[in-house]
Amino acid sequence: MRKVEVVVIGAGQAGLAAAFHLQRVGYVPDRDFVVLDHSPRPGGAWQFRWPTLTYGKVHGMHALPGMELADADPRRPSSEVIGGYFDSYERAFGLRVHRPVRVLAVRDGSGGRLLVETSEGGYAARALINATGTWDRPFWPRFPGQETFLGRQLHSSRYEGPEAFRGSRVVVVGGGTSAVQQLMEIAPVAAATTWVTRRPPVFREGPFGEEQGRAAVALVEQRVREGLPPRSVVSVTGLPMTEAIRRARESGVLERLPMFEQVTPGGVSWADGRDVEADTILYATGFRAAIDHLAPLRLREPGGGIRMGGTRALRDARVHLVGYGPSASTIGANRAGRAAVRDIRRLLDGTPETQTPESPESPESPESPQLAYEDGALASSLAS
Known part of the structure; x- marks a missing residue:
């Protein structure tokens, strides 16, 4: 059991940002803190994005602290561009990410330490930054008759491009950005497409500025403060009305139907007797937070989420979640990585907390002009 000050779980945007700020305040990689990542290579969840999602189609990508992403070819797959950027970042700052390492469980240990059980052995840490994101927990909705379907069912996390759907009748389930992007790619090559969502989609026209950003972030943050699971981003921000989406709506590709009642061997059907034949059902139904390894700490509230104060889990001040809820954007x-490190340093140094994120004196206060800018940019990147 190796002793360290801090364990960072996950090397996506949030984990790397936290590692940068740990190093910046004096903690040394592989001595004072360690970064563990289960993925085979740098890039976080971006390395798994479908090849046709080029960098030019990515909106709201914000650079990691201390190093800009410059001169990226918009025609290259985003997985390659951002994966390469993260790789260069890790090397430039000597973050020494351990991979591939699976974190099996985090438990309460002796001497006030957290015991982090992993596939490469155990760590005893004084604090934990959890930056595991959502990619490992795709959400599969359940419908009567799913097991009888004779075609193919897959989640959008396994989408590899439109060619696999050529000549097929495809039902796309879900109202988020991925559903819309993948549907628009599939439609030109498929025999037929059908789009179904739980709620009518809301397309957002016009600019998405500071005021809208504040409101969106506040809605996401409120649920986290109440210990509820974070809501989907689109349910807060709506879908941005791009020119491509406008054309798809005019052509009928984005004509939405309400959610079907059941899956049949040959497709899907509704209570009113309508049915649609399908060869493939694509579930673009989002993800849930990948936090099962934290279960031994009993951080969840009765509502199913982890109640947070800033990035800190209120049930255990040693545990910080970044890239969770309102910080689930680049x-x-x-910002969450910086805030978590500030709080952890105060905790480990034994410095009493004199300010709260809500107080006007705090640099993270809603009264701060910098935060006002960041809130707008945060929600804008969420909405993209």
Whole structure:
């Protein structure tokens, strides 16, 4: 059991930002803190994005702290561009990410330490930064008759491009950005497409500025403060009305149907007797927070989420979640990593907490012009 001050779980945007700020305040990688990542290579969840999602289609990508992403070819797959950027970042700052390492469980240990059980052995840490994101927990909705379907069912996390759907009748389930992007790619090559969502989609027209950003972030943050699971981003921000989406709506590709009642061997059907034949059902139904390894700490509230104060889990001040809830965006992850390190340093140094994130004197206060800018940018990148 190796002793360290801090364990960072996850090397996506949030984890790397936290590691940068740990190093910046004097903690040394592989001596004072360790970064563990289960993925085979740098890039966080970006390395798994489908090849046709080029960097030019990515909106709201915010640079990691201390190093800009410059001169990226918009025609290259985002997985390659951002994966390469993260790789360069890790090397430039000597973050020494351990991979591939699976974190099996985090438990309460003796001497006030957290015991982090992993596939490469155990760590005894005084604090934990959890930056595991959501990619490992795709959400599969359940419908009567799913097991009888004779075609193919897959989650959008396994989408590899439109060619696999050529000549097929495809039902796309979900109202988020991924559903819309993948549906628009599939439609030109498929025999037929059908789009179904639980709620009518809301397309956002016009600019998405500071005021809208504040409101969106506040809605996401409120649920986290109450110990509820974070809501989907689109349910807060709506879908941005791009020119491509406008054309798809005009052509009928984005004509939405309400959610079907059941899956049949040959497709899907509704209570009113309508049915649609399908060869493939694509579930673009989002993800849930990948935090099962934290279960031994009993951080969840009765509502199913982890109640937070800033990035800190209120049930255990040693545990911080970054890239969770209101920080689930590229700029939000940067800001959360900085905030988590500030609080952890105060905790480990034994410095009493004199300010709260809500107080006007705090640099993270809603009264701060910098935060006002970041909130707008945060929500804008979420909405993209």
